[in-house]
Amino acid sequence: MKTTIIYIFFFLSSTLLLPKIGHSQTNSKKDKLKSPSKLDFKVSTDTVPHNNSAYVDNMLGFAKTFLGTPYLSSGASPTGFDCSGFVSYVLGNFGFDVIHSSYGLAEYGRTVKLSEARPGDLMFFKGSNASSSRIGHVAIIYEVNATEGIKFIHASSSRGITIDRFNGSGYYVPRYVTTKRLDYGVENVKNK
Numbered sequence: 559m560k561t562t563i564i565y566i567f568f569f570l571s572s573t574l575l576l577p578k579i580g581h582s583q584t585n586s587k588k589d590k591l592k593s594p595s596k597l598d599f600k601v602s603t604d605t606v607p608h609n610n611s612a613y614v615d616n617m618l619g620f621a622k623t624f625l626g627t628p629y630l631s632s633g634a635s636p637t638g639f640d641c642s643g644f645v646s647y648v649l650g651n652f653g654f655d656v657i658h659s660s661y662g663l664a665e666y667g668r669t670v671k672l673s674e675a676r677p678g679d680l681m682f683f684k685g686s687n688a689s690s691s692r693i694g695h696v697a698i699i700y701e702v703n704a705t706e707g708i709k710f711i712h713a714s715s716s717r718g719i720t721i722d723r724f725n726g727s728g729y730y731v732p733r734y735v736t737t738k739r740l741d742y743g744v745e746n747v748k749n750k
Contacts, residue, residue, distance in 0.1 A: 613652070613742050614678040618700055621648045621711050627719045634658055641695050644713040645680065648698065654740070660696040667738035672708075675699055675737050681710055681724070683733040693735055697722075 610618070621644075630638025634647055642660040649656050656663060664682045675681070677699050685694020697712030700721055707725030714720050724730050 610677050611742065617648060617652050617742075618677060618698070618711070620651060621698060621700075621719075622721075624648075624719045625711075625721070627713075629713050629715050629718045633713075639713045639719060640715075641697065641713045644719060645696050645698060649740075652742075661693045663696050664693050664736065664738060667740040670737050670739045672734070672737055675702055675708055676739070677701060678740070678742065680738045680740065681708070682735045682738065683730060684735060685733075686715075688732050695733070699737070 624636060624639070624644070627636060628638045629640065630643075631640055632643065633639045634643030636647075639647065642658050642663055645660075645663060646654075646656050646658045656666060660682065663680060667680065670676075670679060679699045681697045681699055682693045683695040683697070684690050684692065687694075695712070697710035699708055700711045701709040706723060709721055709723050711719065711721050714722070722730065724734070
C-alpha cells in the first residue's frame with residue numbers, strides 16, 4: 559500500500575506539478591516554414607548529450623499507450639485520432655492548450671536543426687501531396703540514436719498510431735519541413 563501511494567505521489571508530482579508548460583509563437587521571416595533543399599541526417603555528437611527529462615519520458619510513455627489506435631479523420635480522442643488530434647491530445651494531457659491543426663501546431667515552439675532533434679520535439683511534414691508547400695502532418699519524436707536515427711510516433715492514415723523511422727524513409731524524407739521544440743519547463747542535461 560505504501561509503495562502504491564509513493565508511486566502515485568511521484569507520478570502526480572512529475573506530471574501535474576511541474577511548472578506550467580509554455581510555448582511561443584514565432585512570426586519572424588527566418589522561421590518561415592520551407593522545405594530544406596538538403597537535409598542533415600547526422601545525429602548530433604555534442605559533448606553535452608541531452609537526456610530525456612522524466613517529464614518527456616512520461617509524455618512519450620503516455621503517447622505509446624495509444625499504439626494501434628485507429629486513424630480517424632478529425633479524430634482527437636482514444637476512439638480514433640488524426641495526426642494533429644493525437645499530438646494535441648497527448649500535449650493536452652501534459653498541460654498544453656494547443657490547436658488541433660498540424661499547420662497551426664507548427665507555429666508553436668522554436669525551430670531546431672534536424673541534427674539537434676530530441677525526443678519530445680515535433681516534426682512537421684507536407685501532407686500526401688509532396689509537391690505542396692503546406693504542412694499537412696505532425697509527429698512527436700520518440701527516439702534519436704546514432705544507429706537508427708530518428709523515430710517518431712504519429713497517427714498514420716493507413717496504420718493508426720504507430721512508430722516510424724525517419725532516416726531513409728522514401729515517404730517522409732521528401733515531405734519533411736521542420737522540427738520544433740516546445741518549452742516543457744524542464745531541461746535535463748548531463749555532462750560527460
